[in-house]
Amino acid sequence: xxxxxxxxxxxxxxxxxxxxxxxxxxxxxxxxxxxxxxxxxxxxxxxxxxxxxxxxxxxxxxxxxxxxxxxxxxxxxxxxxxxxxxxxxxxxxxxxxxxxxxxxxxxxxxxxxxxxxxxxxxxxxxxxxxxxxxxxxxxxxxxxxxxxxxxxxxxxxxxxxxxxxxxxxxxxxxxxxxxxxxxxxxxxxxxxxxxxxxxxxxxxxxxxxxxxxxxxxxxxxxxxxxxxxxxxxxxxxxxxxxxxxxxxxxxxxxxxxxxxxxxxxxxxxxxxxxxxxxxxxxxxxxxxxxxxxxxxxxxxxxxxxxxxxxxxxxxxxxxxxxxxxxxxxxxxxxxxxxxxxxxxxxxxxxxxxxxxxxxxxxxxxxxxxxxxxxxxxxxxxxxxxxxxxxxxxxxxxxxxxxxxxxxxxxxxxxxxxxxxxxxxxxxxxxxxxxxxxxxxxxxxxxxxxxxxxxxxxxxxxxxxxxxxxxxxxxxxxxxxxxxxxxxxxxxxxxxxxxxxxxxxxxxxxxxxxxxxxxxxxxxxxxxxxxxxxxxxxxxxxxx
Amino acid sequence: xxxxxxxxxxxxxxxxxxxxxxxxxxxxxxxxxxxxxxxxxxxxxxxxxxxxxxxxxxxxxxxxxxxxxxxxxxxxxxxxxxxxxxxxxxxxxxxxxxxxxxxxxxxxxxxxxxxxxxxxxxxxxxxxxxxxxxxxxxxxxxxxxxxxxxxxxxxx
Numbered sequence: 001x002x003x004x005x006x007x008x009x010x011x012x013x014x015x016x017x018x019x020x021x022x023x024x025x026x027x028x029x030x031x032x033x034x035x036x037x038x039x040x041x042x043x044x045x046x047x048x049x050x051x052x053x054x055x056x057x058x059x060x061x062x063x064x065x066x067x068x069x070x071x072x073x074x075x076x077x078x079x080x081x082x083x084x085x086x087x088x089x090x091x092x093x094x095x096x097x098x099x100x101x102x103x104x105x106x107x108x109x110x111x112x113x114x115x116x117x118x119x120x121x122x123x124x125x126x127x128x129x130x131x132x133x134x135x136x137x138x139x140x141x142x143x144x145x146x147x148x149x150x151x152x153x154x155x156x157x158x159x160x161x162x163x164x165x166x167x168x169x170x171x172x173x174x175x176x177x178x179x180x181x182x183x184x185x186x187x188x189x190x191x192x193x194x195x196x197x198x199x200x201x202x203x204x205x206x207x208x209x210x211x212x213x214x215x216x217x218x219x220x221x222x223x224x225x226x227x228x229x230x231x232x233x234x235x236x237x238x239x240x241x242x243x244x245x246x247x248x249x250x251x252x253x254x255x256x257x258x259x260x261x262x263x264x265x266x267x268x269x270x271x272x273x274x275x276x277x278x279x280x281x282x283x284x285x286x287x288x289x290x291x292x293x294x295x296x297x298x299x300x301x302x303x304x305x306x307x308x309x310x311x312x313x314x315x316x317x318x319x320x321x322x323x324x325x326x327x328x329x330x331x332x333x334x335x336x337x338x339x340x341x342x343x344x345x346x347x348x349x350x351x352x353x354x355x356x357x358x359x360x361x362x363x364x365x366x367x368x369x370x371x372x373x374x375x376x377x378x379x380x381x382x383x384x385x386x387x388x389x390x391x392x393x394x395x396x397x398x399x400x401x402x403x404x405x406x407x408x409x410x411x412x413x414x415x416x417x418x419x420x421x422x423x424x425x426x427x428x429x430x431x432x433x434x435x436x437x438x439x440x441x442x443x444x445x446x447x448x449x450x451x452x453x454x455x456x457x458x459x460x461x462x463x464x465x466x467x468x469x470x471x472x473x474x475x476x477x478x479x480x481x482x483x484x485x486x487x488x489x490x491x492x493x494x495x496x497x498x499x500x501x502x503x504x505x506x507x508x509x510x511x512x513x514x515x516x517x518x519x520x521x522x523x524x525x526x527x528x529x530x531x532x533x534x535x536x537x538x539x540x541x542x543x
Numbered sequence: 544x545x546x547x548x549x550x551x552x553x554x555x556x557x558x559x560x561x562x563x564x565x566x567x568x569x570x571x572x573x574x575x576x577x578x579x580x581x582x583x584x585x586x587x588x589x590x591x592x593x594x595x596x597x598x599x600x601x602x603x604x605x606x607x608x609x610x611x612x613x614x615x616x617x618x619x620x621x622x623x624x625x626x627x628x629x630x631x632x633x634x635x636x637x638x639x640x641x642x643x644x645x646x647x648x649x650x651x652x653x654x655x656x657x658x659x660x661x662x663x664x665x666x667x668x669x670x671x672x673x674x675x676x677x678x679x680x681x682x683x684x685x686x687x688x689x690x691x692x693x694x695x696x697x698x699x
Contacts, residue, residue: 269579272662276578294557353568354577361646361681430650432681438689443677498545534585534661542685
C-alpha cells in the first residue's frame with residue numbers, strides 16, 4: 001500500500017468524482033424521460049438546465065477528478081511517496097477545484113448558467129459560473145505542476161534512470177491537459193468574465209468558439225489517455241502477461257500530445273468565418289491521431305495473445321478463451337476496448353470534412369461520445385475502481401463484489417448499446433441533439449423519431465440502475481469490505497523488448513514540436529478572425 | 544527504434560487506409576468542390592435587420608427553377624416561415640442570425656450549417672422529391688430551441 005497521506009489525497013479526488021457522477025447520472029436519466037415525452041419536469045426545472053448539469057458534472061468534473069485521483073495513486077506507487085511540495089500543491093489544487101465545482105453546481109441549479117458545458121457565446125451566464133470554472137481549471141494546473149515537480153525531483157535524484165512508464169504517461173497526460181486548457185482559460189478570462197461582469201459590452205463569438213474547441217478536442221484525449229494507461233500498464237499485470245513494448249507505449253503518448261491539440265477546427269467544419277482550406281488542413285492532422293490509437297490496439301491484442309499462449313492456448317483464437325473474463329478488473333476495461341472499435345470508426349466519420357454535414361449537431365454525435373467517453377473511458381474507470389478503492393482503503397475485492405461488478409459492466413454495456421444505438425440511428429435521420437421533447441408541430445418526420453427517443457429512455461434507465469449498483473459497490477469497497485492487502489497492478493516489460501530511446505524523455509523537444517504544430521495550424525486563421533472580425537455581440541439570456 | 548514486423552504491417556495498412564480516406568475526402572473537396580459551408584462575409588449582428596438583403600428577408604425566384612431564400616434566424620423562429628417551390632428546384636439559402644448561434648438543418652438532405660451572429664452562411668440544395676421539408680434549429684439557442692422550425696414545401 002502507498003503512503004497513507006497519498007492515499008488520502010487520491011481518495012479525496014475519487015470521492016468528489018463519485019458525487020459528481022451520481023448527480024450527473026440523475027440529470028441524465030431525467031433528460032431521457034423528458035426527451036421521450038414520458039414526463040414533464042416539476043418545479044419549473046428546465047431541460048437545458050439539467051443538460052448543463054449533466055455535461056459539466058460528467059464531462060468535466062467526474063472525469064477530471066477521477067483522473068487526478070488515479071494519477072496521484074499511480075505516481076505514488078511507481079515513483080514512491082510524494083515529496084512534500086508536490087503533495088501540498090496537490091491538496092491546494094484539490095481545494096480550489098472542489099470550491100469551483102461547488103460554486104458552478106449552485107449556479108447551474110439556480111438556473112443562472114443554462115449555457116450547456118460548451119457555454120456558447122453570446123448566451124451569457126452569471127459571471128460566477130465562469131469564475132467557478134476558472135477555479136476548476138487553475139486548481140487542475142496546480143495538480144499538473146505538482147506531478148511534474150514530483151517527476152523532476154525523482155529524475156534529478158535517480159540520475160538518468162528511465163522514469164517508470166506510468167509516471168511518464170501521467171506527466172504526458174497533464175502536459176496535454178495544460179496545453180489544451182490554455183485555450184479555455186484564454187476565452188474565459190479574456191472574453192467571458194469581463195463581458196459577463198459588464199466591463200466590456202460585446203464578445204467576439206468566433207474567437208470564443210475557436211478557443212473553446214482548441215480545448216474541446218484534446219479534452220477527449222485527456223479522458224482517453226488515463227484509460228490507455230490502464231490498458232498499457234495495468235491490464236498486462238492483471239491478465240498475467242507482460243507489457244509489449246515500453247518504447248512504443250511512450251511513443252504513442254508522444255504522438256497524442258503532438259496531434260490531438262492542433263485539430264479543433266473539425267468541430268467547426270460547418271461554420272462561417274474559417275476558410276475550408278484551413279479546415280481541411282486540420283482534418284488531415286485529426287486523422288494523424290488515429291495512428292497512436294492503432295498502435296495501442298496492436299499492443300493490447302499482442303499482450304492478450306502472448307499472455308494467452310503462455311497459458312497454453314492453441315490455435316489462431318484459442319487465447320481468447322483463456323483470458324480472465326470472470327475478473328471484473330479485466331472484464332470492464334476489455335468491454336471498453338471492444339466498444340472503442342465502433343466508437344473510433346464513428347469518430348473518423350465525424351472528422352471527415354464533408355461527411356460531417358450529414359451528422360453535425362444530430363443525435364449521432366451524442367451517440368458517438370456516449371460510446372467513447374461514457375463507455376470506453378467510463379468502463380475502464382469503473383474497472384480501475386474495483387481494485388483502486390480497496391488498494392487505497394486497505395481492503396479487498398470480495399468475490400461477491402467481483403460478481404456484482406461483472407453484472408454492473410454487463411448492464412452498462414447493454415444500456416449503452418440500446419441508448420447509443422438509438423441515438424446513432426435517429427441521428428442519421430436528422431434528429432437534432434441538445435433538444436427537448438418536440439414533434440415540430442407534428443411534422444411526420446419528427447413524429448417518426450419518437451420511438452427511438454423512447455429506446456433512449458429505456459437504455460438510460462438501465463444505465464441509471466447500473467450507476468446505483470456502482471455506487472453500492474464503491475461504498476462497500478471503501479467502508480465495508482474485509483481488511484486486507486491488494487496491490488496496484490503495474491505490468492513489467494517483456495524481457496526481449498527493445499530498450500527505450502532516451503529521446504522519448506526529451507520534454508523540451510516534444511512540447512516544442514507541439515507548440516510549432518499549434519502555431520502552424522492556428523496562426524493564420526486566427527489572425528484572419530481578428531482582422532476581419534464582425535462587430536461583437538451583446539449577451540443574451542434566453543432561458 | 545525497433546518495431547515488431549507484425550506491428551509494422553498493421554501500422555502500414557492503417558496508414559494506407561487513412562491516406563486513402565484522406566485522398567477521397569480531398570479529391571471530393573478540391574477537385575469536385577464539395578466543401579463544407581465556409582463563407583467569410585461579415586455583418587453587424589445588431590443591425591442585421593436593417594442591412595440588405597436581410598432588411599427584406601424573403602423568398603424570390605431568380606431563374607428557371609432557381610430560388611433565393613434570404614432568411615433571418617432569431618430565437619425561436621426563422622423568417623420567412625412559408626416557402627414553396629416546384630420539384631427539381633434549386634434553392635440558394637442565405638442566412639444570418641440577429642441574436643445567438645443557431646444551427647440550420649433540413650433532415651434527410653445534406654443541408655446543415657451553423658448560423659453565427661456576425662456572419663452570413665450560404666448553402667444551395669436541389670429538391671428532387673416532393674414533400675414538406677422541415678427546416679429546424681440544431682444548435683441550442685435557449686428555452687424555446689425545440690420549437691424553432693419552419694417548413695419548405697416542394698410541390699410535385
